[in-house]
Amino acid sequence: MPIQQIVAPPARAAMFLVLEVSDGAEDSVRDFLGAAPGYTRAVSFRSTGASFSKDILSVVGVGAEMWDRLFAERPRHLHPFAEVAGNTHTAPSTPGDVIIHLRAPQMDLCFELARIMLDKLGSGVSVVDEVHGFTYFDNRDLLGFVDGTENPEGSDAFGAVYDAGDEAFPGGSYLIVQKYTHDLDSWNAISVEExxxxxxxxxxxxxxxxxxxxxxxxxxxxxxxSDEDGNDLDIYRTNMPFGRIGEKEFGTYFAGYAADPAVTEQMLDNMFLGDPIGNHDRILDFSTAVTGALFYIPSAEQLDSIDELAPADGSEQDGGETDVDADAAPAVIPDGSLGIGGLGPR
Ligand code: HEM
Structure with a gap:
């Protein structure tokens, strides 16, 4: 079961593009989903000469309302992101039809791939949020703390990320993103111990x-x-710092992948509502969530055969013509290896 590669060492550069799709541009999105792995392979090959290089990783996903405009049946856990309003802090829900998450050792690779992807998507698709993230020293966030340490590893990470139990949509994942900005003046006014x-x-x-x-x-x-039996419930985080000095914008782009978004939602309830209620996460006294959206991440296999999914009522299936041969795209299988050249199953 080839999957889109989510579990990976922290990248030095990342780009998050949240897109809105106008009425009538559904076909270009369906074509794009099938072609995205091929675009990634093309940029990677130009950069390193190795079509199966993992230097650049792309993950593409679709929000619930957009999915319904494209396809007849929803993956089992897909729904719109719901605002979480606590007594003191709120996690807003903001628009997002499609997400593109790119990771690479250098920003030029992300930039080039994003440029090609947006060009192929055409004028019916607009970018509603664009974040260019960078690695800050030893994987620190802009609050100065190392971020990502307790991410699950190995098979635990694959278990946390991929929903193996959805028979109609095997190997998919769910991504919740939130853009946070930090009040660094207040943060730096408290002691390191605090x-x-x-x-x-x-x-x-x-x-x-x-x-x-x-x-x-x-x-x-x-x-x-943890669940009611005391088993740890994990997500896989790929957060990135971002900012603009002149604007005094200092942020963390939160990106949490999960086999079931209910786990991430439980964490958000704990943070914003508090556990017990009212005992909210103190990180929020220094950090404001300004966006929030949930996306389904189809498996790579499903992207390859996206035109075989039953279309939404009234939506046209055009046979999935794409500019790049997506069948030849590299596939990644759950052990983290590439399913290429007889080295593993595809
Ligand atoms: C302002 C945005 C955020 C920042 C700066 C941030 C930063 C951090 C840092 C520094 C750690 C400790 C090191 C580590 O294990 O990674 C951490 C842990 C963690 N964060 Fe966040 N985080 C943010 C938002 C979120 C959100 C929104 C969620 C979930 C919805 C989340 C889930 C987690 C989890 C699951 C851990 C590991 C907890 C454990 O040790 O078991 N974080 N985060």
């Missing part, structure tokens, strides 16, 4: 605070979630 109690880890060495000193409203405490 900042460590906000996050729940030490700042320099990135060690988790002991349970007896870690506050219940720390970011780590509220995001450590």
């Amino acid at each position: 900042q460590e109690r906000v996050i729940g880890r030490t700042k320099l060495e990135d060690i988790e605070l002991e349970d007896d000193v870690k506050p219940s409203n720390s970011h780590v405490a509220l995001n450590d979630v």
Whole structure:
């Protein structure tokens, strides 16, 4: 079951493009979904000469309302992102029909691939949010803390990310994104020890605070979630710092992939509503969520055969003509290897 590659070491550069699709541009989106892996392969080949290079990773996804405009049947957990309004802080829900998430060792690769993709999508598609993210020293966010340490690894990561139980849509995933901006003046006005109690880890060495000193409203405490049997529930985060110095914009683009978005939503409830209610995440006293959207991430196999999915009533199926041979796109299988050249199943 080839899948879009989500689990990967932190990239030095990333781009997040959230798109809106005008009425009538549905066919160009359907064609784009089938062709996206081929565009990625083309840019990668020009850059490194290796068509199966993992240097540039692209993940494309579709929001619930857009999915309904394209296809008859929804993946089982796909729904619009619901606002989470706590007593003090709110996670807004903002528009998003399609997401493109690009990762590479250099921004030029992301930039080139994004340019080609948007060109192919055409004038019926507009960018409603564009974030260029960068690695900040040793994978730190702009609050100065190392971000990503407790991401699941190996088979745990694949289990956290891919929904293997949806028979009609095997190997898909769900992505929730939120753009946060930080109030660095207030953040830098508190001591490092206080900042460590906000996050729940030490700042320099990135060690988790002991349970007896870690506050219940720390970011780590509220995001450590488990099911009713006490099993840890994980998501896979690919957050990136971004900003504009002149605008005093300092941000974190949160991007959390999950096999079931209910896990991410549980974390958001804990952060914004609080656990118990009112005990909200202190990171929010220094960080404001300005966007929020949920997308279904089809498997690579499904992208390859996207024109075989039953179309939405009234939507045209045009046979999936694409400019780039998507069948030849590299596939990644759940053990992290590439399903190419007889090295593994496709
Ligand atoms: C302002 C935006 C955010 C920033 C700056 C941020 C930063 C961090 C940092 C520094 C850590 C500790 C190191 C690590 O394990 O990665 C962490 C952990 C974590 N964050 Fe966030 N985060 C943000 C938003 C979110 C959101 C919105 C979610 C979920 C909806 C989330 C889920 C998690 C999880 C699951 C952990 C690991 C907790 C554990 O140790 O078990 N984060 N985050």
